[in-house]
Amino acid sequence: MKYVDICFAIAGVASPIVLATAAIIIASHRPEYSHVRNTLSELGMVGAPDAAWMNAAGIIPAGILVTASALAIYRAFGTGSWSITGGILLALGGACLAASALSPWRGAPMDFTPLTNKLHFIFAMAGFAAISLAPLFFSLHARGTASLRNWFLPSLAAAISVFVLGFWPIQGNYRGIFQRASLGIFYFWLSAICIWVLIQCLRPIRPLTTYL
Numbered sequence: 001m002k003y004v005d006i007c008f009a010i011a012g013v014a015s016p017i018v019l020a021t022a023a024i025i026i027a028s029h030r031p032e033y034s035h036v037r038n039t040l041s042e043l044g045m046v047g048a049p050d051a052a053w054m055n056a057a058g059i060i061p062a063g064i065l066v067t068a069s070a071l072a073i074y075r076a077f078g079t080g081s082w083s084i085t086g087g088i089l090l091a092l093g094g095a096c097l098a099a100s101a102l103s104p105w106r107g108a109p110m111d112f113t114p115l116t117n118k119l120h121f122i123f124a125m126a127g128f129a130a131i132s133l134a135p136l137f138f139s140l141h142a143r144g145t146a147s148l149r150n151w152f153l154p155s156l157a158a159a160i161s162v163f164v165l166g167f168w169p170i171q172g173n174y175r176g177i178f179q180r181a182s183l184g185i186f187y188f189w190l191s192a193i194c195i196w197v198l199i200q201c202l203r204p205i206r207p208l209t210t211y212l
Contacts, residue, residue: 005076008071011066036176037173046105064094065094083137132159
């Protein structure tokens with residue numbers, strides 16, 4: 001399982017790289033697109049230039065990679081009700097991110113007539129809720145585990161920040177900034193923990209003879 005954990009931890013580090021790279025490349029082909037005003041979903045909405053590439057090479061794989069990382073983080077934190085809940089929520093958040101791209105938005109903003117738009121909205125909201133709650137549950141597990149206590153405050157701060165920025169009620173013309181700030185904090189937390197997991201997995205184990 002050690003090598004499986006290594007692969008899944010690398011997946012967590014790779015997810016933001018995949019998503020950011022796809023967004024930057026696709027947005028560069030759309031002069032009217034603004035990273036300040038527009039959300040990532042707008043790069044993948046039906047009819048947008050290169051939307052299929054944004055979904056297939058950006059949002060969907062990024063979500064799958066987040067889901068994969070959940071097992072490595074759960075195993076590194078250890079068993080417990082808080083930890084397993086955090087792992088489930090993290091996996092759910094990644095799955096919802098991918099699912100939102102499998103049901104891309106159609107037509108005008110806030111038009112919930114098409115079924116795909118309803119599904120997109122549900123997956124997007126559920127995904128942001130899940131990625132804000134996952135660090136919270138891992139922080140609660142860390143608080144009660146001496147070897148993990150250093151992760152308590154960073155995880156708690158990440159949970160609060162992701163939720164507040166992701167669900168801030170008045171975003172105006174800065175929806176893109178709020179979404180990217182929320183995702184950025186989440187990914188910073190995820191990458192930091194995945195790198196820590198990698199260090200734990202790659203740390204050499206001293207042979208028993210050194211203690212004799």
